[in-house]
Every structure is written in C-alpha cells, then in structure tokens.
Amino acid sequence: MGIPLLLQMAASVDPSREILVCDELRWTTVELDNLSARANTVLTRHRAACIAYIGLGGAMLPLLMFGAARAGLTFAPLNYRLSPAALLELISRLPEPLVVVDPEYRAVIGDTYPVLDTEEFMAAVAGAEPAEDTPTEAGDTAVLLFTSGTTSRPKAVELSHGNLVSYVTGTVEFLSAAPDDAALIAVPPYHIAGVSAACSNLYAGRRMVYLPRFDARRWIQLVADEAITTATVVPTMLERIVSALEDDPQPLPALRNLAYGGAKVAQPLVRRALELLPEVGFVNAYGLTETSSTIAALTPEDHRRAHGSSDPAAARRLGSVGRPVPGVEITIRAEDGRTLGPGEIGELFVRGDQVSGRYAESGSALDDDGWFATRDRATVDDDGYLFVLGRADDTIIRGGENIAPAELEDVLVEHPAVRQAAVVGADDPEWGQIIVAVIVAAPGGQPDPDELRTFVRQRLRGSRTPDRVVFFDQLPTTATGKVVRREILARLQAC
Structure with missing residues (x-):
C-alpha cells in the first residue's frame, strides 16, 4: 500500500468533499486525485528519479507529493530559506533530480539542474492526460527530507511508503472527520509535520486550509473565516499567536484542537495559551523526521489535568x-x-x-x-x-559531570524578566566546558546576571549554576523554532 492509495480511497468514497483550500484555490478530493494523476504524466516526461521542490508549499505540497508517488518517484521538499549554495549542495545529493520551484526562487538554481517553475508545472498539468500509476512497494522511498542540521551536516532521511502509511493508519480513522472539520496548515513544506499533515488530514477527510506565509494575525483571521477546527503550529508561531490574541482578543469559536511541536516549548508559554484559550484542546506532539512524525503526544486531557x-x-x-x-x-x-x-x-x-x-x-x-x-x-x-x-550532542560536560541544557532552561524561563533562554557549553581549560546561559529579556526587563544565577542555584544543584550569563536580542532558530546552538557558540567565540 503506497501513499497514493490514501488519496484514491478518499476520492472514491467521498469525491465531492472539499479537501483543499489555498488562497483562491478550492479543490475536492476527486479534483486533487485527478490533478495528481495528471501531475504523474508531467513528471514522468522528465525522466527524473527524484522531484525536488523549493517553495512555500500550500497546494503544491500535496499535489507534487502524490504526483511524484504515482510516478514512482521520490519527493524531496527543500528549505527555501537556505542560501543558494546550501540549496545546490542538497540538490547535488539527490539522484537524477528535477527541481520544481516557485517562480521567486527560480534564479537561485541557475542552469545546473533541470528546472520547472510551478506556473509552468500547473499549465502542463492542466493540459495533460492522467497516467496510470507506477507500482510501488512498501519499502520504496516516498519522501526524502533533510534534517535541520542544527549541530551537524543535514542528513537525508528516507521515508518509505510503508512508514508513512503505517503512521497515518495507526493514528487516524478513515474519513472520521465531520463535514465541517477543517485543519489550518502553516508549517513549512520541508518539515515532517507538513508531509504528515497532508497525508493524515486527507485520509481523515478533513478540509486542509493552507497558509503558506505565516502571519499571526492572518492565522487568527483564517481560523475565524474558514471555521478552523484544528491546527498545528511550531513554538515560534504559538508565541506570536498568543501575543497577538493578548494584544487584541478575538473569538475563535470553532477551534477545538491546537497541536504544537517541532521544538521544545517553554512551560510559561503553554500556561499562557491554556488560560487564553480555555475551550481549546492542546496537544504537544513529539516526533522526529526519522519516525514519520509523532511518536508521543500529551493530550488535551493531560494538559488540563x-x-x-x-x-x-x-x-x-x-x-x-x-x-x-x-x-x-x-x-x-x-x-x-x-x-x-x-x-x-x-x-x-x-x-x-x-x-x-x-x-x-x-x-x-x-x-x-x-x-x-x-x-x-x-x-x-x-x-x-x-x-x-x-x-x-548538546550535553554539557563540566568537570566530568553531564548537564542537560534543558534542565537550566526550564528554570530560567520561569523568571519574570526572561522571555527566552538557551544554555550551551563553552570550552574552558580548567573545567573542560563551562555553562553559558544566553538570555532574551522579556519586554521592558533587563535582569541582573547575578540575580539569574541565584535564581537557578536556589532551584537546582550548585553545579548547575551558569558560569556566565549573556544577553541576545533574539536566539538563532530554525523555521520550526529549534535553537541553532552552533550559531550561539560561534557568536560567543567572536565576542
């Protein structure tokens, strides 16, 4: 069973159900099924082995992913935020790639690889005849995702048809969504959450509303306008949404579930969200690229208890x-x-x-x-x-003692003058490594370093006390909110 069957099942049982909304586009399940069969024809013509995609996603993510799968090709969405050199390096690691790009990223690729921009692709799809699917095995690679590379060179993770289908069928009941259920998808297309959201919502029959360019106020407006019942966000998005709602409260009567994940979320932010949206069920979803998305979840009931x-x-x-x-x-x-x-x-x-x-x-x-x-x-x-x-890899070894940065970070963010905290280990000739706490101050606050050190010491063992406290205007993070510790260390070394 390959991932195209997830789409074909939904289209055969409920062909007229609206399944995808992105800006002006509104597709039913049978329309998405038909378009992906036509995309199969277009992609097969190029005799590629892998379809790389550079762009904002939206409707292009499910269309390209299912179209590539029907053609028996691997789909590899890439991080459009990377530099041209970094993108070209990733593409060089793909087998016989055809690069599909949003027009604004066309110049980034140059003429090194076969390229098709999304406007050309959609025009070709409109004029193509549907092709028969290329048979696939459960072990064939459906999607290839590069890890974020926050501590080392990005790894190319292969997710098979069997992996993705197992995740979906193990966590979602087929066509279980109510007719008015709608999911707002704002996560990047190159993140596992974007891939799994397209598969699982489609299988559940839940209308997918895409927001390719995240903006907190636009997100809130879409939740109201499209009667969104469920959404998935990363920590940076959650913080901006909560801040926007605190500044300008808006009713979100349809929203029933809000999942967050992709990186660690500070407990003060979770508490603010729970108090701000008491009728919403929050889910903390933990997973890795290598696990096809979520492997553990903190349920709404768990949150409230x-x-x-x-x-x-x-x-x-x-x-x-x-x-x-x-x-x-x-x-x-x-x-x-x-x-x-x-x-x-x-x-x-x-x-x-x-x-x-x-x-x-x-x-x-x-x-x-x-x-x-x-x-x-x-x-x-x-x-x-x-x-x-x-x-x-982030563990700090100070004087032979292993120290988890998260242990200190969880304490530091509870200080009222701290908005964000990241703890890293800096090389030291005496201790091997010393503990450096990097702080982003809360608006209007500038905590005293000694006060913060005392705050930690009172709650943890003395050996966990930061040796240094430094202040940044903001922490370097990936698009999903993961702190890029190597960039912090580079900045500290340059000081």
Whole structure:
C-alpha cells in the first residue's frame, strides 16, 4: 500500500468533499486525485528519479507529493530559506533530480539542474492526460527530507511508503472527520509535520486550509473565516499567536484542537495559551523526521489535568511530551546499553512500523531488533509520561559531570524578566566546558546576571549554576523554532 492509495480511497468514497483550500484555490478530493494523476504524466516526461521542490508549499505540497508517488518517484521538499549554495549542495545529493520551484526562487538554481517553475508545472498539468500509476512497494522511498542540521551536516532521511502509511493508519480513522472539520496548515513544506499533515488530514477527510506565509494575525483571521477546527503550529508561531490574541482578543469559536511541536516549548508559554484559550484542546506532539512524525503526544486531557493540579508530579507533566502513540514502543537506555527504569535519564530508543531510521547515504540506523536511537536524552515517570531533555550532542560536560541544557532552561524561563533562554557549553581549560546561559529579556526587563544565577542555584544543584550569563536580542532558530546552538557558540567565540 503506497501513499497514493490514501488519496484514491478518499476520492472514491467521498469525491465531492472539499479537501483543499489555498488562497483562491478550492479543490475536492476527486479534483486533487485527478490533478495528481495528471501531475504523474508531467513528471514522468522528465525522466527524473527524484522531484525536488523549493517553495512555500500550500497546494503544491500535496499535489507534487502524490504526483511524484504515482510516478514512482521520490519527493524531496527543500528549505527555501537556505542560501543558494546550501540549496545546490542538497540538490547535488539527490539522484537524477528535477527541481520544481516557485517562480521567486527560480534564479537561485541557475542552469545546473533541470528546472520547472510551478506556473509552468500547473499549465502542463492542466493540459495533460492522467497516467496510470507506477507500482510501488512498501519499502520504496516516498519522501526524502533533510534534517535541520542544527549541530551537524543535514542528513537525508528516507521515508518509505510503508512508514508513512503505517503512521497515518495507526493514528487516524478513515474519513472520521465531520463535514465541517477543517485543519489550518502553516508549517513549512520541508518539515515532517507538513508531509504528515497532508497525508493524515486527507485520509481523515478533513478540509486542509493552507497558509503558506505565516502571519499571526492572518492565522487568527483564517481560523475565524474558514471555521478552523484544528491546527498545528511550531513554538515560534504559538508565541506570536498568543501575543497577538493578548494584544487584541478575538473569538475563535470553532477551534477545538491546537497541536504544537517541532521544538521544545517553554512551560510559561503553554500556561499562557491554556488560560487564553480555555475551550481549546492542546496537544504537544513529539516526533522526529526519522519516525514519520509523532511518536508521543500529551493530550488535551493531560494538559488540563497537569495545569490544574496541586500535585507536583502531575503538574510536572505539563513539561512532558505525553505517552507513545499506538504502534510505537519506546525505551530508555544507558550508555552501556542497559534498559533504564522510571526517573532514570538516558538515550531514547523507539521502534515501530512508522520508524524509518534510514538515510540515503549511509543506509539503515536501526539495530538488529529494529530499535532507532533518537540521540535525545530522556526519561519516563512512573505512569509512562515521556520527558525529552534535549539532544545528546548538546550535553554539557563540566568537570566530568553531564548537564542537560534543558534542565537550566526550564528554570530560567520561569523568571519574570526572561522571555527566552538557551544554555550551551563553552570550552574552558580548567573545567573542560563551562555553562553559558544566553538570555532574551522579556519586554521592558533587563535582569541582573547575578540575580539569574541565584535564581537557578536556589532551584537546582550548585553545579548547575551558569558560569556566565549573556544577553541576545533574539536566539538563532530554525523555521520550526529549534535553537541553532552552533550559531550561539560561534557568536560567543567572536565576542
């Protein structure tokens, strides 16, 4: 079963259901099915092995993804925010690529590779006849995504048809959406959340409303105008939405669920959102590119129970990513491979049919039993709630002691004068590394460094106290809100 079947099933059962809205475009399931079959014809003509896409996404994401899949080709959406040199380097790693670009990015590619801009592509699709699908196997690569590369060279992750179908069918009931259900999709097309949103909402029969250029006020307006019932955002978007609603409250009566993920979200922001939108069910979704999206989720009920609890253990779960989704197993391991119990910190391993763990240039990273090492440090509590403490590569080793930056960051953001915090380890001849806290002050605030150090020391062990506190106007982040720590370290070294 390949991903085109997800679309064909929806089109055959409910062909007239409106499934996609993007600016002036409004397509039904049968229209998207027909257009993707025509896209198959257009893409096959170019005799490529991979369809790279550089652009804002919107309707082009599902059209190209399903069109490429029907042609038996791999779809590789790329980060349009990268420099021309970085984009060309990624394209050079793809097999026999055809590059499809939004017109504004056409000049970035030059003449090195075959290129088709999206206006030319849509004109060709309109004039093409539908082609028969090229048969695919479950293990064939459907989508190739490059990791964000916040600490190293981006990896080319291969997601098979089987991985994506397993994720969708394991977490979504076919055509379960009500006729008035609508999802607002504002995540980037090159992020796993964008790929999984197109597959899962289509399978559920939920109308997908795309916002290719995120703007908080435009997002709020679309939620009202399109009667959006569910949406997915990354942390930076959530903060801007919450701030906009605090400045200018707007009723969002249709909105029932709001999922956030892609990077760690500070608990003060989550609490603000819960209090601002008491009728909305929040979901914290945790996953990786290599796992075809979500592997654990903190449900709306979990959020409300944790937020209103006087029990410290229960309240702490607001900072967790919840429990594994159906079909996914997790375990925490020590460096020597031992399985760890509740409360013990180690590396998170995950297993399930949706887990790829396969890279284009190095093959499978799964162990003999099918477990994938996430490189995330984590722990679980007695009830199975998963707490992700950050990347293993980010661990600070100060005087031989391992320190997770997230532990300090969670404390620092609770200070009223701190808006954002990132903690990194800087090289030091005496300690090996020292702890540097990088702070973005809250509006109108400028906390004293010694006050912040005391604030941390009172809540954590003395060895966790920052050795230095520095202030940035903003933290360098990816489009999904992940802090780019190597850029912080580069700025610190340049000081």
